[in-house]
Amino acid sequence: MSQRFEGKVAIVTGAAGGIGRATVERLVRDGARVVATDLKDAPIDETAAAVEAIGGEVLTAAHDVRSWDDWQRVVAEGASRFGGIDYLVNNAGIEGAVAAIDESPEDVFDQVLAVNVKGVFLGMKAVIPQLRKRGGGAIVNLASVAGVIGEAAIAPYVASKHAVIGLTKSAATGYGPEQVRVNAVGPAPIETRMMRALETGLGAGEEATIKAALEERIPLGRYGTPDEVAAVIAFLCSDDARYVTGSFYTVDGGMTNY
16 A cells, blocks of 8 residues: 555545545555545445455445535544545536436436535535645545536536536635645546446447447547546645646546547
8 A cells, every 4th residue: 555645534425336436445545544425325335345455444424415414424523533634525426317408307407416516515615624724635526528518418417517617616716825726527438337327328228339439439449447537536636736726637538639
């Protein structure tokens, strides 16, 4: 294990699988202690087991990112257990329905915005006072390539990720003088549950064809892996990125290179 983050504490939301779990494992391997959160029915224990297998320290918590009460509890528990908070990775997110705007249910739109935007906002609101106590820190918000392009079939998701980038830039401007750095990461299609769901939504029974078509839009010719996203998140938390804030980093194999 590296000591890159020795003495540092991170909160990672949506940590039960995919990018969240990979991020927890990466931060732990680099020496951090982590508060890993997800919904109460999510397999967060599997993330904890993976951390324990590499000799790391993790605190797991059931957490609905739409709830201010949940955020206050998670932050308080993490700070009490580990002595403070240095980093926040706002990873929790949902894709919503795959449908044209005129066929999209209003309640699904509300849910996507609540998780993907309000959840990020509340996370920063809850954690920034803790970072201030530490004399600074870093926040990484998970956006998407959908935050800079349009996709007709997932308009609410696209809107939410555009909003995440806006929140990121606003927070970076506001809290830079306090040495709180805020950046966003924009993955392209990544080998996760979310992409399996989107492939099915775009063409049930034609998932392989849908995937091949998406990969054709990526110059590197493939989906990314959760580990590849986690590596960029770890960089943005680290002192190697100490002069980086308000930025949007794509991890997309060149998909938005235009």
